[in-house]
Amino acid sequence: MELExxxxxxEQRKTNALESxxxxxxxxxxxxxxxxxxxxxxxxxxxxxxxxQLEGNELPPAARKIEPEQNTKTFQPLATYRMxxxxxxxxxxxxxxxxxxxxxxxxxxxxxxxxxxxxxKRAAALTTVSDIGxxxxxxxxNKVIEDMTIEGKILSRVNQTSYQGGLxxxxxDINITATWLxxxxxxxxxxxxxxxxxxxxxxxxxxxxxxxxxLSSTVALPIFEATVVNQLKKAMTKALxxxxxxxxxxxxxxxxxxxxxxxxxxxxxSEKEIGTVKKWAEVEGEIPEAYEDSVIYVMAxxxxxMYLNGMTDSTGQKIGLGRINEKGQKILNGREVLxxxxxxxxxxAENGAIFGVVVDLSQYCLxxxxxxxxxxxxxxxxxxxxxxxxxxxxxxMTIGETGTGASKKLVGAKGLIxxxxxxxxxA
Numbered sequence: 001m002e003l004e005x006x007x008x009x010x011e012q013r014k015t016n017a018l019e020s021x022x023x024x025x026x027x028x029x030x031x032x033x034x035x036x037x038x039x040x041x042x043x044x045x046x047x048x049x050x051x052x053q054l055e056g057n058e059l060p061p062a063a064r065k066i067e068p069e070q071n072t073k074t075f076q077p078l079a080t081y082r083m084x085x086x087x088x089x090x091x092x093x094x095x096x097x098x099x100x101x102x103x104x105x106x107x108x109x110x111x112x113x114x115x116x117x118x119x120x121k122r123a124a125a126l127t128t129v130s131d132i133g134x135x136x137x138x139x140x141x142n143k144v145i146e147d148m149t150i151e152g153k154i155l156s157r158v159n160q161t162s163y164q165g166g167l168x169x170x171x172x173d174i175n176i177t178a179t180w181l182x183x184x185x186x187x188x189x190x191x192x193x194x195x196x197x198x199x200x201x202x203x204x205x206x207x208x209x210x211x212x213x214x215l216s217s218t219v220a221l222p223i224f225e226a227t228v229v230n231q232l233k234k235a236m237t238k239a240l241x242x243x244x245x246x247x248x249x250x251x252x253x254x255x256x257x258x259x260x261x262x263x264x265x266x267x268x269x270s271e272k273e274i275g276t277v278k279k280w281a282e283v284e285g286e287i288p289e290a291y292e293d294s295v296i297y298v299m300a301x302x303x304x305x306m307y308l309n310g311m312t313d314s315t316g317q318k319i320g321l322g323r324i325n326e327k328g329q330k331i332l333n334g335r336e337v338l339x340x341x342x343x344x345x346x347x348x349a350e351n352g353a354i355f356g357v358v359v360d361l362s363q364y365c366l367x368x369x370x371x372x373x374x375x376x377x378x379x380x381x382x383x384x385x386x387x388x389x390x391x392x393x394x395x396x397m398t399i400g401e402t403g404t405g406a407s408k409k410l411v412g413a414k415g416l417i418x419x420x421x422x423x424x425x426x427a
Contacts, residue, residue: 003054006166007047014040038373039203042392046164094118096138104137105224108376108387133375136389140228141372147233153340154241157361158395161201162369165394168198171412174365174398197400197411201367204252206243208235208389232372232389244364244395245298245342253395256364257354259410261418268422274307274346277321283358283417284333291360291415297337299356299419302345308332349421358417368393 017040020033094100095118106112114134149156163169210231219227240253247255264286273279287295308322309330322332330337349355373390399412 003047003051007044007051010040010043010047014044035205035207038390039205039392042203043165050164093138095135101137101139101225102221104134104374105221107134108228108374109219109224133373133388133390136228136232136372136374137225140225140232141370143229144232144236144372145370147229148237148240151233152237152241153338154244154342154361155237155366157338158244158364158366159362161365161367163201163367165201165203165367168200171197171199171398171400174199175363175412197402199365199396199398199400201365201394201396203392204394206236206239206252206391206393208232208239210235210387210389235389236370236372236391240366240393241340242342243393244366245340247395249396253366253393254397256359256397256416257357257418259397259399259413259416261410261413261416265413265416266418266420268420269346270421270423275311277311277319280308280321280333283419284335286417287358288414294360294362295335295358295415295417296361297332297335297356297358298340298343298361299337300341300343300345301339302347303343303355304330304337304339307346308337346421351422353421354418355421356419358415358419360415363398363412363415364395365398366393366395368395 014037017033017037020029021037100118103112103114103118107114118135161174210228243253243255245255246257247253249255249258267279267283267286269279304322309324311319311321313319322330322337325331330339343355343357344350344353346355368391370391370393374388375390376385376387378384379386397412397416399410399416401408402411
């Protein structure tokens with residue numbers, strides 16, 4: 001689809017959102033309309049940037065079609081944030097100046113309006129409605145993102161991308177493979193399937209409440225900024241990692257536990273089986289050789305401690321199938337075990353529930369530049385100020401579908417295995 005047509009559609013959505021804001025008769029409708037307006041503004045800005053770039057290269061209108069970025073990488077949102085805000089940083093990044101940092105502090109703690117010169121420069125993702133919010137200073141954003149990527153158990157391992165929302169991106173463009181020139185015209189069935197299977201990312205707004213309002217209005221700037229960083233990274237990390245694991249895909253990223261996998265990739269364990277070497281050998285046997293070095297186990301800490309780290313034989317002697325290596329990593333069958341609080345333990349899981357997975361987390365794409373915005377409003381019902389941080393994100397595994405009806409199949413899912421609790425060995 002040509003850029004001009006996409007721009008028209010985005011502008012129409014913006015017009016509709018503005019009309020909804022005017023007609024909103026309660027806070028819930030107003031917030032929903034404001035979110036739609038922010039999403040439309042972001043898309044308009046992105047498309048206009050691509051049009052300007054193409055016009056600068058003097059390409060004909062027929063050639064102005066969106067080409068998805070070909071590069072993906074280990075999660076490095078700082079680099080992506082800089083790239084997405086290139087226009088600001090090519091000039092002076094006014095959102096990192098001491099003047100703006102103090103203005104932001106006064107806005108949050110004292111309710112003083114952000115000076116107009118900063119509002120003129122703020123990102124197009126923010127609406128023109130006066131109470132929507134402010135750009136979080138660049139210095140704070142960078143520190144939040146840096147801490148998230150270091151401290152987040154899951155965030156530090158996923159793949160960060162910055163594709164244009166709404167595009168259909170072939171899985172083969174994400175999972176790049178090297179090809180000998182002599183055989184570049186020979187395409188395997190698996191490669192064909194990856195070219196036909198496509199992913200589409202949307203603009204989902206993540207809204208995280210933060211406890212900033214408890215600070216004194218006279219607190220020093222360094223203490224204020226350290227508090228904001230701490231609150232933001234906790235709220236954002238928790239929300240993003242929860243979505244990566246179990247997000248519904250509706251208004252939020254699609255979690256890696258939400259796919260309908262083939263029967264052989266769903267292993268059901270009973271109370272008697274989970275503590276046996278044979279059952280875990282069955283799991284290992286379902287891991288394709290191509291994924292042998294990249295997949296890990298992800299489960300609750302209680303499951304690891306009760307059934308794997310403490311696994312014993314019939315005489316009560318510890319087997320050693322699960323162990324902790326010299327680096328402090330939990331190891332099962334020579335494979336890393338990542339323990340997180342996003343899964344129920346085997347003991348607490350209901351029958352049929354997923355209590356763990358085998359997954360290559362680098363195959364999960366978090367599509368966002370993690371640019372953050374701040375908003376506060378007064379809740380009349382609770383009689384207090386509500387403080388929120390907003391960002392745009394989507395995400396999913398590099399798993400697509402080909403075919404229709406009975407011939408429909410998943411592409412790119414072979415390295416993903418679900419571990420379910422049950423009373424039998426049938427998945």
